[in-house]
Amino acid sequence: xxxxxxxxxxxxxxxxxxxxxxxxxxxxxxxxxxxxxxxxxxxxxxxxxxxxxxxxxxxxxxxxxxxxxxxxxxxxxxxxxxxxxxxxxxxxxxxxxxxxxxxxxxxxxxxxxxxxxxxxxxxxxxxxxxxxxxxxxxxxxxxxxxxxxxxxxxxxxxxxxxxxxxxxxxxxxxxxxxxxxxxxxxxxxxxxxxxxxxxxxxxxx
Amino acid sequence: xxxxxxxxxxxxxxxxxxxxxxxxxxxxxxxxxxxxxxxxxxxxxxxxxxxxxxxxxxxxxxxxxxxxxxxxxxxxxxxxxxxxxxxxxxxxxxxxxxxxxxxxxxxxxxxxxxxxxxxxxxxxxxxxxxxxxxxxxxxxxxxxxxxxxxxxxxxxxxxxx
Numbered sequence: 001x002x003x004x005x006x007x008x009x010x011x012x013x014x015x016x017x018x019x020x021x022x023x024x025x026x027x028x029x030x031x032x033x034x035x036x037x038x039x040x041x042x043x044x045x046x047x048x049x050x051x052x053x054x055x056x057x058x059x060x061x062x063x064x065x066x067x068x069x070x071x072x073x074x075x076x077x078x079x080x081x082x083x084x085x086x087x088x089x090x091x092x093x094x095x096x097x098x099x100x101x102x103x104x105x106x107x108x109x110x111x112x113x114x115x116x117x118x119x120x121x122x123x124x125x126x127x128x129x130x131x132x133x134x135x136x137x138x139x140x141x142x143x144x145x146x147x148x149x150x151x152x153x154x155x156x157x158x159x160x161x162x163x164x165x166x167x168x169x170x171x172x173x174x175x176x177x178x179x180x181x182x183x184x185x186x187x188x189x190x191x192x193x194x195x196x197x198x199x200x201x202x203x204x205x
Numbered sequence: 206x207x208x209x210x211x212x213x214x215x216x217x218x219x220x221x222x223x224x225x226x227x228x229x230x231x232x233x234x235x236x237x238x239x240x241x242x243x244x245x246x247x248x249x250x251x252x253x254x255x256x257x258x259x260x261x262x263x264x265x266x267x268x269x270x271x272x273x274x275x276x277x278x279x280x281x282x283x284x285x286x287x288x289x290x291x292x293x294x295x296x297x298x299x300x301x302x303x304x305x306x307x308x309x310x311x312x313x314x315x316x317x318x319x320x321x322x323x324x325x326x327x328x329x330x331x332x333x334x335x336x337x338x339x340x341x342x343x344x345x346x347x348x349x350x351x352x353x354x355x356x357x358x359x360x361x362x363x364x365x366x
Contacts, residue, residue: 007252025291032292032300033254035242048244049254052277055243062240063228076360081241081256095242104360112360113290129274198237199265 007048010034011130014044021114024091025083035081038091040142054128056198057156061124061190062096068188075100075121075184085115086146094123094143098185119146121184126195127155140164149183152190159196229349236261236345239281246276247307255284255304259346280307282345287356288316301325310344313351320357 005012019027019038027044028036035047050058058080066077078084080095097120105111123143125136133155140151144164151164161179163171173179175196181188194200230238239258246252258281266273284304286297294316301312305325312325320336326344334340342349 022291025289029289029291029293029296032296033244033252049252049276050242050244051275052239052243052245052272053274055239056237058242059238059240063231063238067228079241101360107360199262199268 005034005046010046010048012046014046016042016044018042021085025114035093037083037093040086040088040090042089050128051130053198054126054156057195058095058126060194060198061126061154064190065096065098065124065188068185069098072187076104078120083115084119085117086119086142087117088142088146090142090146091115092119092139092142094120095126096124098122098188100184119143119148121149122181123148123151124190125151125153127153127157129157137162137170140170150181150185152179154192154195156196161192230259233348236282237265244276245280246272246278247280247303248278249307251303251307252276253280253300253303255281256287257285259283259349261345280304280309282310283342284309284312285351286312286314288314288318290318298323298331301331311342311346313340315353315356317356320353322353 024038033049035049037045037047039045049055062077062079069075069077075098078094078097078099081093082097083091083093085091099116099118099120103118103121105116111117120143125139127133127136136153140153140162141164143151144166149166153162153164153170155161159175161173161176163173163179165183177191177193179190179192181190228238230236236259239255239260241256242254243258244252244254260279260281264277264279264282266277272278286300288294288297297314301314301323302325304312305327310327314323314325314331322334322337322340324332324334324340337353339350339352342351
């Protein structure tokens with residue numbers, strides 16, 4: 001499906017018939033500068049890239065989580081363009097995530113090289129100035145309902161972190177300097193000072 | 206602290222340090238990195254997003270500039286595009302050419318299926334590396350080495366460990 005859409009109209013939704021992984025991925029590849037997700041109801045969400053400063057923030061988050069995961073070795077980290085097929089049928093992408101190696105589809109399985117049928121053990125969503133908070137909160141609830149153990153919703157404008165866990169209401173931290181991992185990512189600590197102020201000169205440089 | 210020295214973003218000379226300082230760009234200090242959802246508005250008006258990018262601090266809009274919190278009207282100095290199985294190579298090659306003509310000094314197009322890296326530089330034809338273990342930065346990212354072994358083989362062979 002080829003279409004062009006003006007940035008000023010984004011984010012937008014499209015309706016389409018059911019698509020296989022290959023069809024959905026091929027559709028996304030036609031538009032390498034847009035981001036796509038698909039809801040459980042089959043509605044395609046079309047999203048523009050995030051604003052540049054927020055991309056730097058997300059890169060800092062991914063660097064911290066990815067570095068920790070490499071040292072820890074129990075799991076792998078996808079980046080913000082990585083799709084997963086959730087148990088409810090939605091194709092979703094977290095801004096950052098972590099998946100235990102034991103849950104990675106087996107080598108040689110068809111799924112291994114397509115969208116993994118799982119919800120990551122841990123996800124982070126980073127709110128951009130154009131994201132609507134209630135949409136992101138619904139997305140966090142969807143992650144948890146589909147098997148994610150821990151989710152952090154980070155809002156750099158409000159400097160809040162909402163912590164989502166299975167079976168509990170969200171906990172809200174106001175202006176924290178750091179947030180500590182638990183459950184699947186016990187041992188990981190995210191330093192938020194550089195997320196709040198990504199262009200500050202680090203001390204001692 | 207124990208970690209494996211082949212980690213892609215770690216300089217080989219590094220032996221220890223706070224975890225958040227282990228990233229090349231962070232250690233280097235001359236620029237910042239962007240990730241795959243990050244947009245830029247190029248000089249020709251196109252809005253593009255590289256899979257990974259590095260941009261020197263001097264190109265970041267000033268505090269209070271109207272584009273600081275929107276799309277920066279500049280392009281990264283260095284970009285990486287990672288081909289997925291469903292991406293079309295001609296489309297990505299055109300995108301690399303667009304990056305270079307827009308002011309990118311160095312671009313790497315990485316294809317994990319064929320294990321090739323195409324290196325794009327202004328005023329030169331792309332150079333193609335076949336099955337390299339690593340690729341070395343130059344120009345804006347002199348000093349950075351990308352270890353490709355984890356890119357070619359990112360996952361454990363057996364999921365049960």
